[in-house]
Amino acid sequence: MLALPRYKNWTMTRSIFAACLLVAVVSFLPAVAGSDQGPHRARVTGRVVSVDYTNAILVVRTGDGDRTIAVTPSTDIDTANGDYGTIADIRPGRYVDIDASVIQGRIVAQIIHVR
Numbered sequence: 001m002l003a004l005p006r007y008k009n010w011t012m013t014r015s016i017f018a019a020c021l022l023v024a025v026v027s028f029l030p031a032v033a034g035s036d037q038g039p040h041r042a043r044v045t046g047r048v049v050s051v052d053y054t055n056a057i058l059v060v061r062t063g064d065g066d067r068t069i070a071v072t073p074s075t076d077i078d079t080a081n082g083d084y085g086t087i088a089d090i091r092p093g094r095y096v097d098i099d100a101s102v103i104q105g106r107i108v109a110q111i112i113h114v115r
Helices: 010-033
Strands: 040-052 059-060 066-076 095-103 105-114
Touching: 040 066, 059 095
Parallel strands: 066 105
Antiparallel strands: 040 059, 040 095, 059 066, 095 105
16 A cells, blocks of 8 residues: 655645645636626727617617617717717717727727717
8 A cells, every 4th residue: 555655744735735726726717707807899880870869879780780889978079070079969870980898788989980
């Protein structure tokens, strides 16, 4: 029968092993957790189908279907003539190019270029 060596500080050796294992697992968790930890960038390009001015929501028809876009007070809106605009300058039928963030599954416009 194979005899295992006897260590004077077996408890200390187990504690060190457990601590190393814990550090390895904790450092690995962010990679396993996925990419839902922060906003993601999105680009939406298409024609405006509708604008809800009260709730600051755009619906844009893209090649992949309709996308609902939230507009915030900090959203930069560039009009077709190069001026800064507001959501009131966005009309159905206009072509838009939007730089956005996806936050908790919601597309939030950062910059809207109205064409």
